[in-house]
Amino acid sequence: MRKATQVFLLLFAIGALFATGVAFYRIVLAATIHGAPVRFVDTKAGVYPLKVAFYADPINAGDVIPFAIASTSAQGKLHYTVTATPGSGVLGSLTQSDINDQQSTPYGTPGSITFVTRGDWTMHIAVTGPSGQGQADIPIVAASPSVIPAWLAWNIGLLPLYGLLIFWGAQIVRKRNAQMTTPGAVTFLR
Known part of the structure; x- marks a missing residue:
């Protein structure tokens, strides 16, 4: 048994x-x-057609949200400025993004932004390039972060691994003690 x-x-x-x-x-x-984005949004900023790649979906309030912006037509070197404005009824302030024009990913120019509170936001993209300036707005809904912290969730999820390791260690100790207490037992190294 x-x-x-x-x-x-x-x-x-x-x-x-x-x-x-x-x-x-x-x-x-x-x-x-x-390194694949999980959501793409197509938009147009003036004469510049853009594809914005988000690496998080749903977007959690308070998290740093990485994204990439790419022009879908070859228009030369473009400079991006991205801000986020809270919608009506959302307690928050204008948020500035971090964009690195010097780097490039397969999905465009990388950047990141944080939506500080949950609710409706508008991501405002301003583009400056050889054909002038353009602007686009993308509606975003920032969700509440999860109730349980990620570190705690992973430790709960890894409990079976911890149990296996403890079980394995206990079996090794039990086997070693059984071999040492058996009189006249010959032990072989494996």
């Missing part, structure tokens, strides 16, 4: 660890390791 319980708990822990690994891949690694 005891051995059957141990086998059942081991199989349960392995299954839970596999489910945690799948969730980890889907939530975190799919967007960060591959």
Whole structure:
């Protein structure tokens, strides 16, 4: 009976660890390791057609949201200024983004912005280039951050791994003690 319980708990822990690994891949690694945006928005800033790539969806209030802006037509070197304005009823102030015109990704010029409170926001993009200036607005909804902190959620999700490691360590100690207490037992190194 005891051995059957141990086998059942081991199989349960392995299954839970596999489910945690799948969730980890889907939530975190799919967007960060591959570097692929999760949402694209097409807009037009004057004469400049733009594609804005967001690396987070949903957008959580208080998080730094990475994005990339690219012109969908070859118009030469463009300079971007991005701000975010809170909608009516949203307690917040104008937010300035961080854009690095010197870098480029496969999805355009990288930048990041933080929507400080939850609610409706308008992301305002100002473009300056060889054909003059253009402006575009993208409506954004910043959601409330998750109730449980990420560090706590990961530790809860990794409990099966911790359990397996403790189980494995206990089995090694038990086996070693059993070999030492057996009189006349010959031990072989494997």
